[in-house]
Amino acid sequence: MKQVLHIFAKDIRRFWPEILFSLVILAALVHVYPQQWAVHYSGWQVDTGQKLLLKFQLFSSILCVLVPVGWFLLIGRVIQAEALVGDRQYWLTRPYDWKKLLIAKLLFLLVFLYLPLIAAQAMMLIYSGLNPLSSIPGMLFNLLLITGIVVLPLVAIAAVTSNFLRMTITLLAIVIGAVAYAFSASASGKNYSYQSLPDFLLTIGQDLSPAHILRSSSQLSLALLLICFCGVAIVLQYAMRRAWISRSILLGIPALLVCIILLTSNSALSDQARFNRDYPPISAGESAPIQLSANPSAHLFSNRWPINGNMTDVFLYLQVSGIADGTAVMVDHVPISIEAADGFRWSGMVTFGLGAFPSASTYSVPLTRAYVSFDLPTAVYTRLQAKPVTLRLTLPLTQLQATKVTSVSIPAQGQEVVVPDYGICDLDPGSTHFAQLRCHSAFRQPQITSAIAELADTPCSATQTELGIWMGDARWSGLLNSEPAEFGMGPVTSWIVGINGLNDNHKGARETHLCSGDAVTFTQYKPVRRMQTTATITNFQLPALK
Numbered sequence: 378m379k380q381v382l383h384i385f386a387k388d389i390r391r392f393w394p395e396i397l398f399s400l401v402i403l404a405a406l407v408h409v410y411p412q413q414w415a416v417h418y419s420g421w422q423v424d425t426g427q428k429l430l431l432k433f434q435l436f437s438s439i440l441c442v443l444v445p446v447g448w449f450l451l452i453g454r455v456i457q458a459e460a461l462v463g464d465r466q467y468w469l470t471r472p473y474d475w476k477k478l479l480i481a482k483l484l485f486l487l488v489f490l491y492l493p494l495i496a497a498q499a500m501m502l503i504y505s506g507l508n509p510l511s512s513i514p515g516m517l518f519n520l521l522l523i524t525g526i527v528v529l530p531l532v533a534i535a536a537v538t539s540n541f542l543r544m545t546i547t548l549l550a551i552v553i554g555a556v557a558y559a560f561s562a563s564a565s566g567k568n569y570s571y572q573s574l575p576d577f578l579l580t581i582g583q584d585l586s587p588a589h590i591l592r593s594s595s596q597l598s599l600a601l602l603l604i605c606f607c608g609v610a611i612v613l614q615y616a617m618r619r620a621w622i623s624r625s626i627l628l629g630i631p632a633l634l635v636c637i638i639l640l641t642s643n644s645a646l647s648d649q650a651r652f653n654r655d656y657p658p659i660s661a662g663e664s665a666p667i668q669l670s671a672n673p674s675a676h677l678f679s680n681r682w683p684i685n686g687n688m689t690d691v692f693l694y695l696q697v698s699g700i701a702d703g704t705a706v707m708v709d710h711v712p713i714s715i716e717a718a719d720g721f722r723w724s725g726m727v728t729f730g731l732g733a734f735p736s737a738s739t740y741s742v743p744l745t746r747a748y749v750s751f752d753l754p755t756a757v758y759t760r761l762q763a764k765p766v767t768l769r770l771t772l773p774l775t776q777l778q779a780t781k782v783t784s785v786s787i788p789a790q791g792q793e794v795v796v797p798d799y800g801i802c803d804l805d806p807g808s809t810h811f812a813q814l815r816c817h818s819a820f821r822q823p824q825i826t827s828a829i830a831e832l833a834d835t836p837c838s839a840t841q842t843e844l845g846i847w848m849g850d851a852r853w854s855g856l857l858n859s860e861p862a863e864f865g866m867g868p869v870t871s872w873i874v875g876i877n878g879l880n881d882n883h884k885g886a887r888e889t890h891l892c893s894g895d896a897v898t899f900t901q902y903k904p905v906r907r908m909q910t911t912a913t914i915t916n917f918q919l920p921a922l923k
Contacts, residue, residue: 380473380481382481384473384478389485391458395450395451399444399450399490399493403494403497405440409433448490448527448528452486452490452535453541453545454541455485455486457541460540462537475615490528494523501869502819502868507818511819515820519865523866526599529608537614607627652712652909655773656774656907657908659908659910664699666776667700668697669770670914671695671696671917688754689754693749695914704779704905705734705902706777707733707825709773710727710773712726716767716769718765723757725751727749727750727751767913768912768913768914768917769911770912771910775904778904781798781901783796783901784897785896788802789804790893796816796899799899800822813873814873814874815873816871817871820862822854822856823856824856824857824902825855825856825857826900826901828897829852854872855901857904
């Protein structure tokens with residue numbers, strides 16, 4: 378233990394500038410990060426408050442990136458203080474036991490990396506109005522992800538490189554490889570959108586997860602894989618100082634990732650085979666959890682216009698029924714085929730404007746229509762619109778079961794309301810025509826949730842604040858998975874949720890209003906199963922040109 382403390386104290390004296398740099402970045406993040414929920418602005422116009430909010434969001438994003446940069450500098454310098462590559466280092470002449478040396482380095486990271494991060498995340502949660510004690514499972518899960526995805530890979534790279542320059546070059550090569558993978562995945566037709574590092578890691582986690590009907594979409598699989606490989610490489614390098622063995626183990630990670638992705642994604646399968654794997658067809662004789670049919674008033678809600686003269690956007694409303702009480706059905710992007718009486722057929726994809734549909738009993742006045750849109754070549758549209766056609770939609774469905782219903786009162790402007798097991802919300806002042814809440818919670822969004830409120834036909838009273846006019850379908854937010862956290866340096870996740878307004882008028886013939894103090898009902902769901910079914914609508918008339 379004396380030798381461990383000796384190495385630990387020596388590293389503190391030598392690397393205090395790197396320690397200070399890392400702590401200053403965390404302190405800046407603690408100061409800036411919670412300000413995102415303290416700034417209010419009003420209206421659609423960009424005012425001083427909104428500009429300030431955007432600045433805080435930008436600074437928070439930059440600081441969240443700089444935190445691992447500071448760790449990169451700290452880890453590289455500390456690990457390579459006793460370089461493990463080569464046999465002519467000065468420290469080898471000292472009676473250092475490799476186990477004590479490794480423990481000293483891990484103790485250094487615990488004191489100057491993990492403990493400051495835990496303290497910083499706890500302070501950010503407190504400043505954001507959240508309870509750190511109730512967020513301990515999410516914090517530990519987040520630390521597990523950070524350890525596997527950031528910390529151990531940096532330690533492993535530092536252990537198998539002889540100096541900081543080579544460590545930097547190696548890390549740049551890994552980043553370039555990750556970017557190349559992202560582009561190759563997009564080019565292969567996966568159509569991934571990587572707007573952030575968590576998005577990219579989320580996609581890899583999906584690829585690594587086993588092909589299960591309700592497979593997780595988190596980064597846990599990737600983190601555990603990296604923990605195993607990097608941990609073994611680090612221990613072997615300290616024990617044996619055989620760089621070629623440790624490097625071979627680390628080089629095996631991308632090779633194993635490729636093999637796992639190829640095996641789990643079944644890239645040799647056709648698109649239809651993969652579709653059937655992810656969404657098994659329902660059994661013969663089993664009724665589908667949702668039914669779609671022609672809406673008698675579809676022409677009132679249809680619209681189209683040419684795009685560059687060659688394509689036409691088609692907007693339709695279909696009738697929804699058959700959803701069991703206490704459940705909801707989520708619909709993914711839907712393959713569609715349109716068949717004319719003369720045998721002509723067109724196939725494409727439909728986007729549902731509403732991703733999930735709750736049961737009719739969820740509403741005092743049921744919403745029973747589905748908004749869909751798709752693009753057609755203008756020449757094809759002109760041909761199909763002339764006579765009634767047959768629509769065939771292959772519906773990839775996720776059935777949801779309601780788990781918890783909570784009612785809260787809409788807060789006044791500038792005030793917050795706590796929604797149990799959901800988050801802390803206040804009114805989004807950026808919208809004057811729609812009632813929207815800005816919400817935040819610890820480490821992840823809540824389980825997938827719908828938000829519903831009753832609309833009045835008359836304006837709010839003089840003592841109330843009119844929040845806006847909202848017509849449409851159920852508004853959804855949250856995630857399908859139930860894991861306690863997502864990867865990220867900041868401990869608070871934020872999102873916007875629109876409040877769905879209900880009255881007896883679904884055609885938008887008159888205005889409706891929502892006022893502060895009115896009740897909003899949040900219904901949370903959990904996924905039950907995935908399946909696919911087919912909806913066939915005959916004698917359907919596509920809308921005329923408008």
